[in-house]
Amino acid sequence: MPLMKSWVASANSPTTDFPLNNLPYGVFSVAGGPRHLGVAIGDMVLDVTALTSSHLPFMAQALSDPRGWNGVMEAGPELWARFRKVITSLLSETYEDVGALRDQLHPICDVDLHLPFKVSEYTDFYAGKHHAVNVGTMFRGPENALPPSWLHIPIGYNGRASSVVLSGTDITRPWGQLKGADDTMPRFAPSERFDIELELGAIVGTPSQGPISVDQADANIFGYVLLNDWSARDIQAWEYQPLGPFQSKATATTISPWIVTKAALEPFRCATPNREVELLPHLRDTSPMLYDIDLTVALAPSGGEVQTIARTNYNEMYYSAAQQLVHHTTSGCPMRVGDLLGSGTISGAEKDARGSLLELSWGGNEPITLDDGQVRSFLHDGDRVVLRGVARGSGFRVGFGECSGTLVPAADPM
């Protein structure tokens, strides 16, 4: 598919994340005004809430939903397609009546962005094999790296929706119970092994109750965001047996401000890897269910330059978001519009393709060295982390924008 041209000039640049092919969905406000739904185009945002009566009267209620895009999602896939068709037409270079539309275009750099939807519940998976093998090798040795069920189910756990924050939000280093291997007692102190996890988040757009098929699950996904699942490894090590991560993952999870729709990602579909053990029928792929999305992790020390510390691709996942959603429904778990499913850390086979500092520094034993000579095993106060994701078309790219956050020092407790 070639670049689709828009009358918004910046959308035709080969380096914009937001050409007409993309049209990601966000929530914005101008100068403290009300929150409106917006669609990014080049370096502008189109105020679609303001177009309700003139161009989108068929979705008036959804476009004024105070939660964000939840109302649009609830309106169902037929409306998703109709809305997308209208916006694509309005922003196409062949559209003639652009006068009124120009008034509803705002430079993205001039608006405040907000969470694009209300997160109903947040689930995080462990579905990237390189990550699972790396972490398992560090914790249990290479012979027992993968848990027994790993090749049969996308292992997941429930996270904390209240902790999901927008890109740009400062992250406060958490307190927690820490216990070194040689300590006799734990102590309550700020985490010393605070980490990131590079993930993609899938957003459930259609509710369900009871087991659903892979095809139905794929159809139920509305879109994707970048996701950084901040993780306190020392808190995690002490708490995670036998019921899994809890406070180590509850400080914050950052998501990017723009929902890249499944429709925009269609041209970039690719297959999951070959199965080492055949999946049970209900989880088998029926078509290409992953996407070819280049992903990077960059780190900027306080006052320093941003530099890329890892490069990988979403096609490294072992399980697709559709397969994760199928597994999530098997026991009858009700899924709701706005449920957010984290892919799990996305790591590639190479050392510089690892999506967490835990893996990049091999548990702190092999710290990475930054361009300015500083070393990192885990995050230092003041470090800013930036995730990016881009699917590459011919002469254009479908990008996610930036998913960033700066670690600030632990607060005094209580």
Add this chain to the structure above:
Amino acid sequence: MPLMKSWVASANSPTTDFPLNNLPYGVFSVAGGPRHLGVAIGDMVLDVTALTSSHLPFMAQALSDPRGWNGVMEAGPELWARFRKVITSLLSETYEDVGALRDQLHPICDVDLHLPFKVSEYTDFYAGKHHAVNVGTMFRGPENALPPSWLHIPIGYNGRASSVVLSGTDITRPWGQLKGADDTMPRFAPSERFDIELELGAIVGTPSQGPISVDQADANIFGYVLLNDWSARDIQAWEYQPLGPFQSKATATTISPWIVTKAALEPFRCATPNREVELLPHLRDTSPMLYDIDLTVALAPSGGEVQTIARTNYNEMYYSAAQQLVHHTTSGCPMRVGDLLGSGTISGAEKDARGSLLELSWGGNEPITLDDGQVRSFLHDGDRVVLRGVARGSGFRVGFGECSGTLVPAADPM
């Protein structure tokens, strides 16, 4: 404290769960009409939404909250106390103008009850020591029964709020991946080891962000409900390493319809047990933080009589709900009004004081025998389970009503 007498005659019976001393909060509707907030008194419910303009104008918005009691909780502890004082006065035997109130009293047996509040997020703990030792002994042997962190933190995991249902809702036996110890491959089939967990659920009534003290946590709790955390033990065994229970706990969690407020439970406070290892300062008890509440689990086979299969007490917990809430906040996890914290399974020291079939039947190796000669290791289709809880005063009781559900056969999947 003696019985507080009401002009509602049934509230003065020594066997009612709902004397004037209790005044639990629910949501009800009459003949398909709108949902109103109600307060139980004897065998009646007082429609407090209908009393808004006449008696409760200071909380008009909260009393018409479509979510239930969330709005009242959000209004804060001062309003909680003021509301309770007004209702106590209106229903006291010394109140003179009962004419208008009689019109707003409905027999509980004539109304439909609904979830009393919108559950924001649901967390389940593992904070009863007898339960943890029992389960740990079965899974890891008596020497390794308690996980290393168990005596230092109330271990918890995030559950699934969307799966919380009201007492009386049928529970459908879940499907899931099952794998026997001798099987080479898992299979997808209905759970064969479907179980219950007797718990008390604490409801967060005041939001927080960042570590809070035990006293603050205690103040932030609004009230309690009975909670049955239905659990598929075979799904759990296959999935729970290393990230904890997921689909095994996502089929349903049943709660009782009436929120018993912290205020009503005040006279029944009692201390947590002696600590085997001193807790870190932020988790230490500052006053009696448990409650003396007798709890029972009863089972009725399809077409058979209800019989009690376990008796225990909430005072068996090692960690209080306040301590659980403190731990929940340590990493900066934002807590919201309507968060539900399951205590974890409440088991006593004796064999017939165990709050799950897993423990009562010792992993299925010692099935229990019912009065009619039937045996149970885990639930059979058609079994109805009823939890009850009662704090006993002098000549009165503060009860929770019933928390029940019937297991119905697995549905055909997909």
